[in-house]
Amino acid sequence: MTSPADKPSPAGSPHAMDDARCLLVLGLLRDGRPVEPRLAETARGYAAARPALSAQADELSRISDAVAALPGMSASAGFTERVLAARRREAAAPPQRLLPLVLRLSAAAAVVLAVVLVDGVRRPVDTLADPAVEHQSFDADAFRTSPYAEPDLSAGLRALMPGPLDVAPDVAPDVVAEAAAEAVPDVASEVAQDVAADGASPADGAGVTPDQDEDQPAPLREDDGR
Amino acid sequence: MNEADTRLVERLRAGHEDAYREFVDTYKDRLLAVVARVSGHSADAEDLAQETFLKAFGAIDRFAGNSALYTWLYRIGVNTARDFLAARRRRPAVSLDALEPGSFDPPDPGQSPLQHLERDELVARVRGAMERLPEPFRTTLSLRETHGHTYEEVAEILEVSIGTVESRLFRARSKLRALLLAEGGV
Numbered sequence: 001m002t003s004p005a006d007k008p009s010p011a012g013s014p015h016a017m018d019d020a021r022c023l024l025v026l027g028l029l030r031d032g033r034p035v036e037p038r039l040a041e042t043a044r045g046y047a048a049a050r051p052a053l054s055a056q057a058d059e060l061s062r063i064s065d066a067v068a069a070l071p072g073m074s075a076s077a078g079f080t081e082r083v084l085a086a087r088r089r090e091a092a093a094p095p096q097r098l099l100p101l102v103l104r105l106s107a108a109a110a111v112v113l114a115v116v117l118v119d120g121v122r123r124p125v126d127t128l129a130d131p132a133v134e135h136q137s138f139d140a141d142a143f144r145t146s147p148y149a150e151p152d153l154s155a156g157l158r159a160l161m162p163g164p165l166d167v168a169p170d171v172a173p174d175v176v177a178e179a180a181a182e183a184v185p186d187v188a189s190e191v192a193q194d195v196a197a198d199g200a201s202p203a204d205g206a207g208v209t210p211d212q213d214e215d216q217p218a219p220l221r222e223d224d225g226r
Numbered sequence: 227m228n229e230a231d232t233r234l235v236e237r238l239r240a241g242h243e244d245a246y247r248e249f250v251d252t253y254k255d256r257l258l259a260v261v262a263r264v265s266g267h268s269a270d271a272e273d274l275a276q277e278t279f280l281k282a283f284g285a286i287d288r289f290a291g292n293s294a295l296y297t298w299l300y301r302i303g304v305n306t307a308r309d310f311l312a313a314r315r316r317r318p319a320v321s322l323d324a325l326e327p328g329s330f331d332p333p334d335p336g337q338s339p340l341q342h343l344e345r346d347e348l349v350a351r352v353r354g355a356m357e358r359l360p361e362p363f364r365t366t367l368s369l370r371e372t373h374g375h376t377y378e379e380v381a382e383i384l385e386v387s388i389g390t391v392e393s394r395l396f397r398a399r400s401k402l403r404a405l406l407l408a409e410g411g412v
Binding site: 031070072082084 | 246250259262271272279352356367368396
């Protein structure tokens with residue numbers, strides 16, 4: 001263990017001396033601490049050559065004596081009984097070592113809960129659905145019969161699907177006639193005549209299938225045996 | 227640890243009421259002075275000493291016996307007083323002048339009445355100056371000078387090295403001298 005007196009002085013040599021080091025060594029000698037003889041001799045010689053330093057060492061010595069003479073204290077008459085009574089109370093009380101821990105954990109949980117609640121209330125945007133889900137929801141609205149009904153995807157899709165003979169208005173009339181001839185050969189000429197006659201849009205009659213015109217019997221075919 | 231302390235510790239561990247009483251009676255005055263010096267609050271010294279004894283009773287099973295019983299007790303007392311000091315750092319200190327004079331050193335028959343007077347006056351001034359010393363210096367100086375502990379015991383109580391004790395003692399005396407010089411001399 002290194003004593004402050006053993007440390008090299010600012011001058012570098014282990015026995016070099018300055019005022020503070022001299023006073024430290026003299027203090028250790030006064031307290032009966034073991035000091036290297038050569039260091040002790042150097043300190044004494046250093047102090048002897050400096051009357052002011054010797055006087056300072058004497059003052060420190062007197063101060064130490066005065067501190068040693070400070071009054072002690074006496075406990076009051078009932079002190080021992082009070083301590084023993086407190087010990088008995090502690091021994092009789094149930095152990096409460098866990099109580100502080102439980103209280104601290106409860107307080108921590110309450111703080112965390114409060115932070116979560118306050119944060120949730122403060123930021124309602126976070127409670128909205130994901131934008132992608134929201135978009136899909138809008139797409140499905142077309143299939144609802146009312147704003148509050150579940151979307152009926154089957155019925156909606158059926159309504160959107162074109163019929164077998166539904167064609168777009170921009171399809172050429174000859175293409176319509178050709179398609180009609182292929183689909184229903186017996187009415188092909190009739191359709192072609194209609195188209196040629198009134199120059200109407202082929203879509204006007206294209207949506208009517210032969211089966212739909214139940215009031216007019218279909219023309220006989222050459223090979224049907226009638 | 228001496229034989230008497232060993233027996234006392236055994237009886238304390240066994241929970242004998244008379245052992246608790248003996249323990250308190252033996253050390254209460256010196257412990258009281260230690261916690262009063264460390265804390266600088268003589269008015270609270272008895273409460274601190276009581277708290278120290280209760281802590282010691284609760285920890286007696288963990289006392290390893292590597293040091294003297296009173297060293298161990300004083301260490302608990304110093305830490306208790308330091309905790310108290312930290313908790314009340316912002317409150318004004320109660321003067322140590324309130325300490326009851328209990329054991330002034332008897333006058334040295336080799337000293338003249340004038341020397342006695344001078345010494346008593348210096349003691350009174352030193353008592354005031356001690357309050358203004360920073361706690362580690364006040365505690366170290368008090369344990370060494372007022373309570374007469376060896377450097378080794380002081381180091382053990384404060385849980386510092388002997389080199390630290392030597393350094394603190396030198397600085398404590400120097401600071402005390404500076405305080406007294408500022409008041410008009412030593």
